[in-house]
Amino acid sequence: MESHDTSTVRARPEPLRAVPVRHPGRWVAVAVLAVLVAMFVHLLVTNAAFNWSFMADKMFRPPIIEGLLRGTVLMTVSAMLIGVTLGVVVAVMRLSDNPILRGVAWLYTWFFRAVPRLVLLAVFGNIGILWSRIEFGVPFDTQLGQLFGIDNLNLRLFGFSSRDILTGFMAGLLGLALSEAAYMAEIVRAGIQSVDEGQTEAAQALGMSRGQLLRRVVLPQAMRVIIPPTGNETIAMLKDTSLLLYVPVSVELFFQLDAVGKRTFQIFPMYVAACLWYLFLTSILLVGQYFLERHFGKGYGPAGRARLRLRGMAAETGGGGNSGTVGPA
């Protein structure tokens, strides 16, 4: 590691001993913050409206935990799964050569990004007003039948009562997932477009079709760009499950906390409980996101590339491989 300086052999000079720069501003900041923190703690401890014991008693009750597991966690996972899958499809459509697919994809993202999620959820929650039954079949069948003198021609293939299916959880899931797909489509599109054009050309030159090169060459490389914002989307989705209050979805954390608060006239403690629950859940996701980003950032960026090359060189010279200078990935 040491340079081989053969011309002159000089003793290494003593380390510098200098008076460091003082930072009086930092001490002032600490003092101000200390006062503010003390005021905040004073508020938490002395204000009776917090009613801590009541909150601690209610926030772990079974309906609330069930709401947390089903309405928040399960809903987030399901909505993200559908959202990501559909988002990839919409993104690929948006980048396709087919102008009709491109148009449909544009229309989809336009609509679902332009309508606020809260409004969307309210609409989906009340879609039963529009149809009591949702059926699929030949459009205008009754009218066409009348044209040919057939009364009550029914060409419906299958259907279901919207009151059975499209209420509560399913309506909320549909609203969140469809809206998420629009945002994910934009993220995936940016990811695909971030991959060097030369990759597509190399794959084409080898004789791969568009689908093959997307699946095997472009999308795996786009993941590096897609994953970090998807983490953000997941965190945002977790928080947005609280909007399900307006569908309404009753098996949901905020719905349950809100209901307890209104029933007992202890609204504020239950809202504080909601804050604490969401803080806890998003913190877990933040930790997960940190590791995910570190994993997908491997081998990229100036630092990552340098690390890879160093390792390659070390392996080549038969040296110590991952020595201290290379460090863990």
Next chain:
Amino acid sequence: MSELIPGQPGAPAAESRAGAPADGSGLMVRAEQVHKSFGSLEVLKGIDLEVRAGEVCCLLGPSGSGKSTFLRCINHLEKINAGSIRVDGDLIGYRERGGRLHEMREKEVAAQRRAIGMVFQRFNLFPHMTVLGNVVEAPVLLGREKKAAARERAAQLLERVGLGDKLGAYPGQLSGGQQQRVAIARALAMRPKLMLFDEPTSALDPELVGEVLDVMKDLARDGMTMIVVTHEIGFAREVGDTLVFMDGGVVVEAGDPREVIANPQHERTRAFLAKVL
């Protein structure tokens, strides 16, 4: 070695179908009056070129002369606006039916490209796959070979380009010269009957140019038909069977490389050679 000679026997019969009128003449590539414009900018203004099977053709010319564009037209990465390009007798990108030209579908174009290998200036290796993965990917994905057979052949090809010890490395761990040699092996894995090289050494450090040229010379000796866009006059002189000098979208001069380099007929060629030699 002989197994790796990528002559016609290796290519499936299905791809060199339809009479192949040029077969008798031994022509691998026949370009006639190729025109190509990007918007209002005409890059190729009627290129005629014939390359015989087993020949090495070097395309030379200043940047912007259209040589890379022409190369990309040969495997239909660029659509031509007029003229025709035939590879081994087959029209590239179009089909003649009832006296009319029909554009090929994407799948058919892809099938045509499988017989034409291409090496890029910037290597364009797949960074998320190992060296072996890069070479194995296309033959396996496109159903050319079973996985085990493809791996074995890929290892042979990599051995041939001098990278037999790098199978498990990722492209990011290799030098430019090594990456380009992997790219050549990757193209050869599809058993092409024609290889296109688009300035294969222009992005390399000077000391790494030699190792790539050596691989290409080896390939030429084995009888591979090659079209090489290059600035390496030495390579053209040593390996080339024909040298084509292009400028401003036309072929200025073509002929035996040694002849053209020693005794250029056109003023433009002379001026260019004076600068690069």
